[in-house]
Amino acid sequence: MRLRPYIINILLMLALPAVAYSEDSDYSEFSDYSEFSEFSDSSDSSNISNTPNFWHRLVPSQLVVQNAGNMGLVSAGIGWNYGRNKQWETHLLMGFVPKYKSQSAKPTITVKENFIPWRLRVDDNVVLEPLSCGLYVNTVVGSRFWSHLPSRYPNNYYWFSTRFRINVFMGERLTWHFSTGKNKRSRDITAFYECSTCDLYLFDYFGNRNIKLRDIIGLSVGVKLQLF
Numbered sequence: 001m002r003l004r005p006y007i008i009n010i011l012l013m014l015a016l017p018a019v020a021y022s023e024d025s026d027y028s029e030f031s032d033y034s035e036f037s038e039f040s041d042s043s044d045s046s047n048i049s050n051t052p053n054f055w056h057r058l059v060p061s062q063l064v065v066q067n068a069g070n071m072g073l074v075s076a077g078i079g080w081n082y083g084r085n086k087q088w089e090t091h092l093l094m095g096f097v098p099k100y101k102s103q104s105a106k107p108t109i110t111v112k113e114n115f116i117p118w119r120l121r122v123d124d125n126v127v128l129e130p131l132s133c134g135l136y137v138n139t140v141v142g143s144r145f146w147s148h149l150p151s152r153y154p155n156n157y158y159w160f161s162t163r164f165r166i167n168v169f170m171g172e173r174l175t176w177h178f179s180t181g182k183n184k185r186s187r188d189i190t191a192f193y194e195c196s197t198c199d200l201y202l203f204d205y206f207g208n209r210n211i212k213l214r215d216i217i218g219l220s221v222g223v224k225l226q227l228f
Contacts, residue, residue, distance in 0.1 A: 057082065061227050064091050069220030070167055070198050071138045072097050072108040079224065089114035089134075097140060112136035116173070129173040132192065139164050160200060169196035169220070188226035195219060 062079030069075070072095030079091040091112040099105045114134040119127050139145070145163040171194035180187055197205075201216035 062089070062091070063225040063227065064093060064222060065224075066093065066095075066220060066222030068218060069169070069194060069196050069222075070165060070218060071095050071110040071136070071220075075108065075110060077110075081226075087116045089116070091136075107141045108138055109141065110136050110138035119175075122174075125177045127175045127177070129175065129190075129192075131170065132173050132194070133168075133170045135166065135168045137164060137166055160203075166199045167196050168198075169194040171195060171220075173224075175226075190224040190226070191221075192224065193219065193221045 057080070060078035061081055063076075064079050065074070065076045067074055071093060075093040075095030077091060077093035079089055081089045089112075091110070091114065093108075093110040093112065095108040095110065097106045097108060112134065113136065114132055116129050116132050118131070119129050122128050140163065171192055173190050173192035175188050175190040177186065177188050179185060195217050197216045197218065205211050205213065205216050
């Protein structure tokens, strides 16, 4: 199994949002974000503030664990948040699909882009994010999955790839702010849920009147730890 091509493609995909949504992105019109500036830990970030800005952006600021969502039974990985008000996030996750009735379990790789338009304060240490949305691309690593139609099939027999799926989602998140260690370093832990579907499900939904919306929507839950 060759993972090198997957790793190269993922690194390229991660580089695009980091350039497109840099600190110049301004979403201040969504208000409320300025009120939560104290949730960032200036004591933690000071250790890397002297490093070049490019290398600073490459340091992951989040740890993420997610269940289901068309990306495997369980997925875990790292994340980055950016933009002037930190409304954009990129997650790189690795998971697995259990063996079930197939020959073996299969690893999955997911690149996920999140957008959080606004936040609402519940109390001094709790923040509600009533809407999170975005899209992600995931792949199942295995020789039985293909990105181009194999020669054993007639031309145009399948129009889609079995290796890559494009997913869209909407959800909600609840964040708790707390301090740890002797230096009382600030941390945020976020619980979230997402309702998602993929490109093939949407194609079937619009092409088949017998398929209901509830048939193509899946529920996913997860936890995110904000490191700094």
